[in-house]
Amino acid sequence: MSRTILITLAVVAGLGALVGASVVGFGLYNVSAQSGHLPGVSWLLHTTFRHSVRLRAQDGGASMPDLTDPDLIALGAGHFATGCLPCHAAPGRQRAAAVRSMLPEPPPILEAIEGWGPSELHWIIQNGARMTGMPAWPAENRPDEVWSVVAYLEAIPPDPGAPALRIPDTATLSRIRDPQTYCATCHEAVAGPVPDLSLLSPAQIEAALRAFASGQRPSGIMQQAVSQVRPDDFAALAAYFGVHPQDASDDPRREVTRRLPGASLAQRGTRDVPACHACHGPGAAGSFAATGAPLLDGQREAYLARQLHLWREGVRTGSALMTAAARDLTDAQIAELARWYADRGRAETARPR
Amino acid sequence: MTDRGNLPRGRAAFWLVVSLALAACDGDQSALDPAGEDASVLALLFWVMVAGAVVLFLMMNGLFFYFTRVKVRSQSRAVARWLIVGGGIVLPVTVLGALLTWGLTILPDHRQAGDGLRIRVTGEQWWWRVEYWPEGSDTPIVSANELRFPAGRRTELILSSAHVIHSFWIPALGGKMDMFPGRETRLSLRPTEPGRYRGQCAEFCGTSHAWMAIEAQVMPPEAFAAWLGTEARSANLPATAAAQAGMALFNREGCGACHAIRGTPHVGRVGPDLTHVGGRATLAAGRLPMSIEALQAWIVQPDRLKPGALMPAYPHLTRAETLQLATYLRGLE
Numbered sequence: 001m002s003r004t005i006l007i008t009l010a011v012v013a014g015l016g017a018l019v020g021a022s023v024v025g026f027g028l029y030n031v032s033a034q035s036g037h038l039p040g041v042s043w044l045l046h047t048t049f050r051h052s053v054r055l056r057a058q059d060g061g062a063s064m065p066d067l068t069d070p071d072l073i074a075l076g077a078g079h080f081a082t083g084c085l086p087c088h089a090a091p092g093r094q095r096a097a098a099v100r101s102m103l104p105e106p107p108p109i110l111e112a113i114e115g116w117g118p119s120e121l122h123w124i125i126q127n128g129a130r131m132t133g134m135p136a137w138p139a140e141n142r143p144d145e146v147w148s149v150v151a152y153l154e155a156i157p158p159d160p161g162a163p164a165l166r167i168p169d170t171a172t173l174s175r176i177r178d179p180q181t182y183c184a185t186c187h188e189a190v191a192g193p194v195p196d197l198s199l200l201s202p203a204q205i206e207a208a209l210r211a212f213a214s215g216q217r218p219s220g221i222m223q224q225a226v227s228q229v230r231p232d233d234f235a236a237l238a239a240y241f242g243v244h245p246q247d248a249s250d251d252p253r254r255e256v257t258r259r260l261p262g263a264s265l266a267q268r269g270t271r272d273v274p275a276c277h278a279c280h281g282p283g284a285a286g287s288f289a290a291t292g293a294p295l296l297d298g299q300r301e302a303y304l305a306r307q308l309h310l311w312r313e314g315v316r317t318g319s320a321l322m323t324a325a326a327r328d329l330t331d332a333q334i335a336e337l338a339r340w341y342a343d344r345g346r347a348e349t350a351r352p353r
Numbered sequence: 354m355t356d357r358g359n360l361p362r363g364r365a366a367f368w369l370v371v372s373l374a375l376a377a378c379d380g381d382q383s384a385l386d387p388a389g390e391d392a393s394v395l396a397l398l399f400w401v402m403v404a405g406a407v408v409l410f411l412m413m414n415g416l417f418f419y420f421t422r423v424k425v426r427s428q429s430r431a432v433a434r435w436l437i438v439g440g441g442i443v444l445p446v447t448v449l450g451a452l453l454t455w456g457l458t459i460l461p462d463h464r465q466a467g468d469g470l471r472i473r474v475t476g477e478q479w480w481w482r483v484e485y486w487p488e489g490s491d492t493p494i495v496s497a498n499e500l501r502f503p504a505g506r507r508t509e510l511i512l513s514s515a516h517v518i519h520s521f522w523i524p525a526l527g528g529k530m531d532m533f534p535g536r537e538t539r540l541s542l543r544p545t546e547p548g549r550y551r552g553q554c555a556e557f558c559g560t561s562h563a564w565m566a567i568e569a570q571v572m573p574p575e576a577f578a579a580w581l582g583t584e585a586r587s588a589n590l591p592a593t594a595a596a597q598a599g600m601a602l603f604n605r606e607g608c609g610a611c612h613a614i615r616g617t618p619h620v621g622r623v624g625p626d627l628t629h630v631g632g633r634a635t636l637a638a639g640r641l642p643m644s645i646e647a648l649q650a651w652i653v654q655p656d657r658l659k660p661g662a663l664m665p666a667y668p669h670l671t672r673a674e675t676l677q678l679a680t681y682l683r684g685l686e
Contacts, residue, residue: 267620269610269611275610275611278607293607
C-alpha cells in the first residue's frame with residue numbers, strides 16, 4: 001500500500017522534473033516582453049514588492065538628514081539627471097517610447113514616488129528591486145549619499161503644473177556633452193557635501209577620478225558621474241578644476257579669527273588622535289602630489305564631516321595613515337574638526353574664480 | 354658507543370644546565386642581582402625563604418629516612434601527636450606568620466615618599482610614556498622608553514596606563530607594580546649602584562607584550578642632574594646636509610602628527626616624544642639597539658619588528674630617504 005504511494009509520488013516528481021527541464025532546456029517558456037504578464041501576475045509581483053519594502057524600510061529613517069537642505073536637493077537632482085531620468089523621466093515629462101515598452105514599465109517619477117515616505121524611498125533607491133530593472137545604488141555602504149536623491153524627490157511638487165523648483169534643469173543636464181560643464185553643475189553650483197575642487201591639486205583630482213572609476217573609492221554619485229566622462233578627459237578636467245602649485249603664495253596661512261573647539265585637536269591632536277595639521281595644514285610640503293594630503297582650510301563643512309565618518313568607518317580606504325588617524329575620532333570631534341577647517345579662511349593657494 | 358663514552362657527555366650536559374641556570378642569576382634584568390635598596394630587601398626575602406625551604410626539605414627527608422630505615426617500628430601515640438601537632442600546625446603557623454609579618458612590614462616601603470623627583474610612566478601598546486617632574490616643577494620633561502635615576506636618591510614613580518593593563522618591573526631595582534587605565538599606582542625606588550638595567554612589562558598586554566621593555570640607567574646624582582638639564586632642552590638642529598634633508602622629510606611625511614620634537618612645530622602626542630630619541634640606548638622600547646640602521650628598519654615597517662604596532666609603515670620612502678630621516682633622528686641626542 002505505502003509502497004504504491006511512494007512509487008506514484010516518485011513517478012509524478014520525475015515527470016515534473018522532466019517538464020521543468022524541458023521548459024528550461026528547450027526554451028519552451030516565452031520570455032517576450034511584448035505581451036505583458038499573465039493576468040494577476042503583475043498584481044502578485046507588485047504586492048510582494050510593496051510589502052517587502054514596507055517591512056524592510058521600517059527603521060531606515062534613523063540616519064535621515066535635513067531633507068530641505070538646498071545643497072542636498074541640488075546634489076540629488078544632479079544624480080537624478082543621469083542615474084534615474086533615463087527611465088523615470090523628469091517630473092511632468094514623458095518617458096521615452098523604448099522605456100515605456102519595458103516590462104515592468106518604469107513608472108513616471110511622480111507616479112513612482114507616490115505613497116512612499118522618505119525612509120521607504122531611501123530603501124528602494126539603495127537596494128533597487130530584483131527583476132524589475134531598478135538598479136541598486138552603485139556603491140555599497142553609502143546610505144548617506146542616497147538621502148540626497150530622496151531629498152530631491154521629496155522636493156518635487158506633486159502637481160506637474162506647479163512652478164519649477166530652483167534646481168538644475170535635469171532634462172537639460174542629461175543632454176550636456178561638455179564634461180567641464182557637466183562637472184560644474186555640482187562642483188561649482190552646489191556646496192554642502194560637494195567638495196570645493198579649487199583647494200585640490202590636479203594630481204589629487206585625477207587620482208580621485210581614477211579611484212572612483214575603479215570603484216576603489218566608493219561613492220554612488222561620483223561613480224555614476226565619472227562613468228559619464230571619458231577616462232581620457234580625466235587629466236584635462238583635473239587641470240581645469242584644480243589649483244596649480246605655482247599659483248600658491250609662499251605663506252598661505254591666514255589668521256584664525258575665532259577660537260573654535262576643533263583648533264587644539266587639529267593643531268595638536270590628543271594621545272589617541274594625530275594632529276591633522278601636520279599633513280593637512282597650509283605649508284605642508286607634498287600637498288600637491290597625487291598621494292599628498294589635501295589642504296583643508298576653507299573646505300566645506302558637510303563634505304569634511306562626511307568624509308571623516310567614511311574614513312573612520314572604513315568605507316573610504318586607500319591611505320593607511322588616514323585610516324589610522326580617523327580611527328579614534330568621536331562624532332563630536334568630527335563635527336568640531338569639520339567646523340574648524342570650514343571656518344578658516346580659504347587658503348590663498350585657492351585659485352580665484 | 355659504550356656506556357663509558359656516554360657518561361662524560363651526560364655530565365657535561367648537567368653542568369651546562371646548571372651554569373645556564375646560574376648565569377640567569379646575574380645580569381641587567383635579575384632580581385637576584387639587586388642594584389637598589391628595594392630590590393635588596395626582596396632579594397634578602399628570597400634567600401631567607403630559599404634557605405628555610407632547604408632546611409625544611411632536609412628535615413622532612415631526614416625524618417622520613419629515620420622512621421623508614423633507621424628505627425622501623427610502631428611509634429607511641431605521644432610521639433605521633435607531637436609530630437602531627439608540632440610539625441603540622443605549630444611549625445607552619447610560626448614560619449608563615451613570621452614571613453607574613455615581615456612581608457607586611459616591607460610592603461609600605463614600596464610607596465614611601467621620595468626625595469623630590471617624581472617620574473610619571475604611562476603604559477602604551479607597546480611602549481612607555483615618561484614624564485620627569487623635578488621637585489617644584491609645574492611642567493614635565495617629556496621623554497619615552499627609557500628611565501634614568503639618580504643613585505642614592507629615592508624617586509617616586511606614578512604609574513598609569515592608556516588602554517590596557519601593563520605591569521612595571523625593573524627586577525634589579527625593585528618589585529613590580531601593575532599599571533591600570535584610569536587609575537594611578539605608585540612605586541618608589543632607591544637605586545644605589547650606577548649602571549644599566551633592563552625592565553620588562555610583566556603583564557600580558559597584547560600581541561607585542563614581549564617586545565615591551567624599558568632601559569633604566571642609574572647615574573651618580575651630579576651626572577643625572579646634568580643629563581636632566583640636557584633632556585629638558587629643545588632638540589638639536591640638524592648638523593649635516595643629510596640630517597637637514599631628514600628634517601624636511603619628517604615635515605613632509607607628517608611625522609609630527611603623532612610625534613613631538615620640542616623646538617620644532619611638531620607637537621603630536623600619539624607616539625613617543627622624539628626630542629632626544631638619538632640619545633636613548635634602544636629604539637622602540639628595547640626592541641633594537643639605537644642605530645641608524647635600526648631607525649631605518651623601523652620606519653620602513655614597524656609592524657615587522659613589533660607586530661600590531663600602531664605606527665603605519667612607510668614603504669614608499671626610498672632607501673636614501675629613510676637614511677636621511679634616520680640620520681636626522683639619530684642626531685637628536
